[in-house]
Amino acid sequence: MNKSNQDTGYLHSVETFGALDGPGIRYVLFLQGCPLRCGFCHNPDTWQACTGKAVTPEDAFEDILKYKNFISSGGVTLSGGEPLLQPEFCQALISLCHSAGIHCAVDTAGSIPLDFCRQAVDAADLLLLDIKALDPTLCQELTGQDNQNALALLEYCEAAQKAVWIRHVLVPGLTLRRELLENLAEFLSGFSCVEQVELLPFHKMGEYKWEALNLRSPLSGTREPTKAEVAAAKKIFQSRGLSIH
Incomplete structure (x- = not known):
């Protein structure tokens, strides 16, 4: 395929x-x-x-086509990092995938202002939206940024009836608190665009990457949630009529 510097993306x-x-x-x-x-x-x-590997949308699409038969039941997901930090690349690649009938999802934390990434959001078939915390102060503590952009993205998807899967990490002592989970479940139950909620137990499998970068995870002393705690959290969301994955 013809290669171009336009919309070049950086892959990890x-x-x-x-x-x-x-x-x-x-x-x-x-x-x-x-x-x-x-x-x-x-x-x-x-x-x-x-940083990472610089590729054009055409380069990426050419490789995707090699696996088209294997992903026929699913499709392509743009993840990261934060894929909407590279909206032109995302939009161009999604367009190429759609030309071949391939479903495209974008896995995002909603950290990018909508005005910067709207066209990529519009192009996607599905958003996997990670809500870090409903409380903006807690979100700031967890991520270094509040949740204003993420909630604006969810509101936009509701207006556009863009399919959304919500993701939420369960961190003992932080997000894994009954009152916070009840507030989030109640909030999400008001959105018809939310097809399901994925509750992701906090884990430490990536801690070795922090060490390799000479970084110390602020949650290195935090335990992983128990199966009983995860099950109880799921029941809270199910009680609000939300589908749990």
């Missing part, structure tokens, strides 16, 4: 047989760069922008 890595990032089996592109500094991030090596 790809996963050709992803089963955790949207419906079906998916080709997942992890884009480089993220404005958040989440204490529970398992990919801190994606934070730095404009």
Whole structure:
């Protein structure tokens, strides 16, 4: 395919047989760069922008086509990092994928102002939206940024009836608190665009990446939630009529 510097993107890595990032089996592109500094991030090596492998949308699409038969039940997911930090690349790649009938999801924390990334959001078939915390002060504490952009994105998806899967990390002592979960569940129950909620137990599998970068995770002393705690959290959301994955 013809190569162009227009809309060049920066990739951290790809996963050709992803089963955790949207419906079906998916080709997942992890884009480089993220404005958040989440204490529970398992990919801190994606934070730095404009690094990694530079590719054009055509380059990326050409590789995706090699796996088209394997991802026919799913599609492509743009993840990161924060993919909407590179909206032109996302929009162009989604357009190419749609030309081949491939479903496209964007996995985002909603940290980018909508005015900057609206066209990429409009192009996506599905948003996997990670709500870090409903309380803006807690969100600031967890990520270094409040949730204004994320909630504005959710409101926009509701108006456009864009399909959304909500993701929320359960961190003992921080987000795994009954009153906070009840408030979030009640809030999300008012959005018809939310198809399901994924509650993700906090884990430390990415802690070695922090160490490799000479960083110390602020949650290094935090325990992982128990199965009983996760089950209780799921019941809160189910009681509000929300579908839990």
